[in-house]
Amino acid sequence: MYLYFIEKQAHRSQQCLIHRKKNNQYGKTLTSTLARLSAHLSEYQHIFRNRTKIFFDKAERYSQGIVQSQMRNIERISEELGTDYYQMQHFISESKWDAREVVNQVAMEVSTVLPKRKLTGLIIDESGWVKKGDKSVGVGWQYCGNVGKISNSQVAVFACLSNGDFASMIDTRLYLPKDWCDDPPRCQEAGIPEDSRVFKTKLELAADIIRHQISCGISFDFISADGYYGNDAGFARTIESLGYLYMLDLHSDQTIYLEQPELYIPERKGTKGPMPKRLKATTDGISVCNYLKTLDSQQWQKLSVRNTTKGVLTGDYHFAKVHIWDKATDQSEQRLLVIRKTKSGKETVEIKYSFTNANLEQYTPEALAYMQAERFFIEHCIKEAKDILGLDQFQTRKWLAWHHQVALNFLVSSFILKEKLRCFEDLPLLSARDIKDWITFQLYKELSDDQMITKMYDRHLKRQMDINYSYAKL
Numbered sequence: 001m002y003l004y005f006i007e008k009q010a011h012r013s014q015q016c017l018i019h020r021k022k023n024n025q026y027g028k029t030l031t032s033t034l035a036r037l038s039a040h041l042s043e044y045q046h047i048f049r050n051r052t053k054i055f056f057d058k059a060e061r062y063s064q065g066i067v068q069s070q071m072r073n074i075e076r077i078s079e080e081l082g083t084d085y086y087q088m089q090h091f092i093s094e095s096k097w098d099a100r101e102v103v104n105q106v107a108m109e110v111s112t113v114l115p116k117r118k119l120t121g122l123i124i125d126e127s128g129w130v131k132k133g134d135k136s137v138g139v140g141w142q143y144c145g146n147v148g149k150i151s152n153s154q155v156a157v158f159a160c161l162s163n164g165d166f167a168s169m170i171d172t173r174l175y176l177p178k179d180w181c182d183d184p185p186r187c188q189e190a191g192i193p194e195d196s197r198v199f200k201t202k203l204e205l206a207a208d209i210i211r212h213q214i215s216c217g218i219s220f221d222f223i224s225a226d227g228y229y230g231n232d233a234g235f236a237r238t239i240e241s242l243g244y245l246y247m248l249d250l251h252s253d254q255t256i257y258l259e260q261p262e263l264y265i266p267e268r269k270g271t272k273g274p275m276p277k278r279l280k281a282t283t284d285g286i287s288v289c290n291y292l293k294t295l296d297s298q299q300w301q302k303l304s305v306r307n308t309t310k311g312v313l314t315g316d317y318h319f320a321k322v323h324i325w326d327k328a329t330d331q332s333e334q335r336l337l338v339i340r341k342t343k344s345g346k347e348t349v350e351i352k353y354s355f356t357n358a359n360l361e362q363y364t365p366e367a368l369a370y371m372q373a374e375r376f377f378i379e380h381c382i383k384e385a386k387d388i389l390g391l392d393q394f395q396t397r398k399w400l401a402w403h404h405q406v407a408l409n410f411l412v413s414s415f416i417l418k419e420k421l422r423c424f425e426d427l428p429l430l431s432a433r434d435i436k437d438w439i440t441f442q443l444y445k446e447l448s449d450d451q452m453i454t455k456m457y458d459r460h461l462k463r464q465m466d467i468n469y470s471y472a473k474l
Contacts, residue, residue, distance in 0.1 A: 026426065026427075026453065026457060027426065027427060027457065028426070028453075029422065029426045029427065030419075030423060030427070030435075030438050030453075033419060033435065033438055033442065034439055034442040034443070036415075036418075036422075037063075037415055037439060038060070040414075040415045040418065041056075041059065041411070041415075043105075043109075044056075044059070044105060044411060045059075047098060047101050047105070048097050050095075050096055050097070055091055055095060055097070058083075058087065058088060058091035058095075059091070061077075061081055061083050061088070062088060062092070062408055063408055063411060063412050064081065064443070065077030065078075065080065065081050066390060066408060066412050067389070067435075067436050067439045067440065068080065068081075068436070068439060068443055069081075071390070071393055072389065072390025072394075073390075073393055073394060073395040074088050074092055074395070074396065075395070091404075092396060092405060093396055093400065093401040094400070095404075097404070099400075099403035099404050099406070099407035100403075102408070102411055103170070103171060103172075103407050103410055104216055106168075106170060106410045106411055106413075106414045107161070107213065107216060107218050108216065108218065109414055109418075110161050110168045110170050110417060111161060111170075111219050111220075113417065113418055114162075114163045114166055114167075114168070114417075115164060115166055115421070116163060117163060117164050118163055118164045118370060119221040119367065119370065119371060120161060120162070120163045120220045120221050120222075121161070121162045121221065121222050121223070121224050121247075121371065121374045121375075121377075122160075122161060122210065122213060122218075122220040122222070122223045122224075123160050123161075123223075123224045123225070123374060123377060123378035124157065124159050124206045124209065124223065124225040124229060124378070125157075125158055125225065125375075125378040125379065125382065126145065126155055126157045126158065126175070126202055126228070127145060127146060127155070127156065127158060127382045127386075128142070128143075128144035128145055128153045128154060128155035129146055129153060129386075129391075129392035130144060130147060130151050130152065130153050131152055131153055131154050132152070133152075135189075135190075136154060136396075136397045137154075137174065137176075137190040137191075137192065137397060137398055137399045137402055138154050138155070138156075138174050138175060138176050138177065138180060139152060139153065139154050140153075140177040140179065140180065142155055142177060143155075146392070154175075154402075155174075156173060156174045156175055156406075157172065157173045157175060157205040157206050157209065158171070158172045158378065158381075158382060159171040159172070159206075159209045159210075159213070159378075160377060160378045160381040161220060162374050162377040162378070164306075165306065165307070166420065167377035167378070167417075168381060168410075168413050168414050168416070168417040169381050169382075169413050170213070170218070170410070171209045171212065171213060172209075172406055172410075173200075173205040173206075173208060173209060174399075174402060174403070175200075175202055175205060176192070176196070176197070176199065176200075177199075178199045180192075180197075181197050181199040184197070190397065191398040191399045191400050192399045196399070202228070203228075203229060203232055203234070206225065206229060206235070207235065207238050210223060210238075210239065210242065210244075214242060220244075221244075221245065222244065222245035222246065222247055222358075222371050223239050223245070223247075223248075224246070224247045224248065224249075224371065224372075224374055224375045224378075225246075225249065225375070226248075226249045226375065227249045227250050227251040227353075229248055229249075230248030230249045230251075230254075230354065231251050231254055233326035233329075233333065234326070234328060234329075235248070236248060236335075236355065236357070239357075240357050245356065245357060245358050245371070246355075246356060246357055247338070247355075247356045247358070247368070247371040247372050247374075248354060248355050248356070249352065249353065249354050250288060250353040250355055252287065252288060252289040252351070252353060253287050253288075253289065254288050254353065254355075255285040255286065255287055255288075255325070256285060256287075256322040256323065256324060257281065257283055257284075257285050257322060257324070257325065257332070258283070258286070258291075258323075259283050260323045260332055260334070261281035261282055261283045261285070261323060261325055261332050262282040262283075263279045263280070263281055263282075263325070263330060264279065264280060264282065265278070265279055266280055279330055281332075288337065289353075291320075292339060295339075299318055300316040300317065300318050300341070301316070301317055301318075301365060302314060302315070303315060303317050303365055303366055303369045304366075305366075305369045305370055305372075305373040306370065311467075313373060314342070315340040315341055315342040315369070316340070316341040316342075317338065317339065317340055317365060317368075317369055318337075318338075318339040319337070319338055319339075319360060319365065320336070321334060321335075321336055321337075322334070322336075322337045323335070324355075335355040335356065335357065336355070336357070336359055336360070336368075337354075337355060338353070338354040338355075338356060338368055338369075338372055339351065339352070339353055339354075340352040340369070340372060352372065356368065356371070358371070381413070384413070385409055385410075385413060388416075388432045388433055388436055389409050389412055389413060389436075390409070391409050416432045416435050419435050420435075427460070429460045429464060
C-alpha cells in the first residue's frame with residue numbers, strides 16, 4: 001500500500017505530508033490497535049466452541065502469538081506467551097472447530113471492507129515451502145516456487161482479493177500429490193478426510209476456489225493468475241463459463257494465430273502409408289515472444305498503471321485480437337493479447353504477456369493494464385503471510401492442524417488489512433511489519449508510546465525519502 005503526495009508535474013516544489021510536519025497526532029490511531037485486535041477476534045468466537053467446551057481463549061492467544069513470536073510454531077508461541085503447550089497443541093491438532101467456517105468469514109469480511117475504488121480482482125497463485133521428512137500432509141518431491149526447483153515440500157493454491165493498493169488472503173487448497181491419494185494408510189495417518197483424498201491438479205483446485213467464492217457471495221470483477229494457469233485454455237473457459245472476466249499471464253512460448261485458423265485433416269499423399277489423423281491449421285502460428293519482435297514503435301502506447309515505491313509503474317502496452325488452437329478440444333478461440341514492456345533497470349526490459357476475454361470496446365486500455373498489474377498483490381500477500389505471520393513455519397503434520405493454522409493466519413491477515421485502512425489518513429505508509437511491531441510493543445511495553453511512534457516515524461520518513469527520490473527522477 002502506498003500513497004504519494006507528489007504530483008508528477010510539480011514534484012520539485014511539493015513535499016509529502018510526512019516531510020512537512022510531524023504533529024502531536026502522528027501515529028495516534030495505532031494506540032488502540034491491541035484493543036481492536038481483541039475486538040476483531042471476538043467476531044469469530046462463536047466458531048471456537050463445541051457442545052461442551054469454549055476454547056476462544058486459545059484462538060486469541062495463538063493469534064497474538066502469530067503476531068509477536070519470531071518463530072510461529074506451537075512450541076515457540078506457547079513458550080513466549082506462557083501458555084500450556086499441550087493445551088495449545090490440542091487446540092491446533094485435535095479440536096473440532098471448523099477452519100473452513102473461519103476462512104469463509106474472513107473472505108466475507110475482506111470483501112466488505114475492501115475499498116471499491118477500482119475493479120476488484122480475485123487473484124490466484126500457488127506457493128510452497130521446503131519440509132523435512134515424509135510425514136507432513138501433502139509433502140513430496142515436487143516443484144517448489146519458493147526455491148525455484150524440485151524439492152521435498154508442501155504446496156498450496158492461494159487466493160486473495162485485491163482492489164487498488166489493498167489486498168488480503170481469502171482462501172486456499174492444499175495440493176495432495178497423486179502418490180498421497182493412492183496411499184489410503186498414509187492418508188489415514190495424516191487425518192485426511194476420505195472425500196479429500198481424490199487427486200486434483202492445481203488448476204482444478206484453483207477452479208474449486210473460484211466456484212466456492214462465488215457460492216459464498218464474494219464480490220469480484222475479474223480473475224487473474226500466472227502463466228501456469230494462463231497457458232491452460234480449459235481454465236480460461238471455466239472462468240468464462242462462470243460469467244467472469246479473466247486476465248491470465250502467459251509463458252513466452254504460447255502459440256497464437258493472427259487470423260482464425262481453419263482446422264482440417266490433410267489428404268493422404270499417394271496410395272501408401274496410413275491415413276493422416278492429425279489436424280493442421282490453414283494459417284501458421286507464432287509464439288508470443290516472436291510476435292513481439294514483429295512490432296514497431298507505432299504499435300505501442302504508454303500507460304501509467306499504479307504507484308510503487310520506485311515511482312509510478314509505467315509501461316508500453318500492445319493490445320491485439322488473436323486466436324489460439326486448443327489441441328485438447330481441437331477448437332480455435334479468440335483472445336485479446338496484452339503485452340507490457342517495463343524497464344526494470346537502466347538496460348533491462350521486463351516483458352509480460354497475458355490473455356483476457358475482455359475487449360477494448362467495453363474496457364479502456366488503462367483498465368486492462370490495471371487488471372494485468374494487480375497480480376502483484378497475491379505475491380505480496382503470500383510474502384507478507386510468510387515473512388510477517390509465519391505461514392511457512394508450521395511444524396504440525398496432520399490435515400486438520402494445517403488447515404487450523406492457515407485459517408488463523410488468514411484471520412490475522414484480515415485484521416492487518418483493516419488496520420491499514422483505518423490508519424490510512426494518518427499513516428499512509430503503514431505496513432504489516434509496523435502493525436506487528438506495534439502490537440508486540442503494546443504487549444511488552446519496552447518503550448513509551450512516544451518512543452515507539454518516533455521509531456516508526458523515522459522508518460516511514462526514510463521510506464518516503466526513497467519514494468520521493470524515485471518520483472524526482474520522473
